[in-house]
Amino acid sequence: MMKKSKIGRPRVDTESINLRLSRELIEAIDDRRRFEKDLPTRPEMIRRALVQWLELTKPPATGE
Secondary structure (H helix, E strand, O other): OOOOOOOOOOOOOOOOOOOOOOHHHHHHHHHHHOOOOOOOOHHHHHHHHHHHHHHHOOOOOOOO
16 A cells, blocks of 8 residues: 655645756656656655765765
8 A cells, every 4th residue: 555645734844945957857857756666756856866865975974
């Protein structure tokens, strides 16, 4: 059974941002979404991509 997303107020610890993207980039995001088993929304796909990018570009830990 698929988990339905909740409709209503967003979580308190979030903040909305407005982002303008080229049609080409939107199409690339949509193409990539189709490879996911759960077909995420555009905002969810962008969140996933950001989390992955942040993990990949994490600076090395310092010994402080």
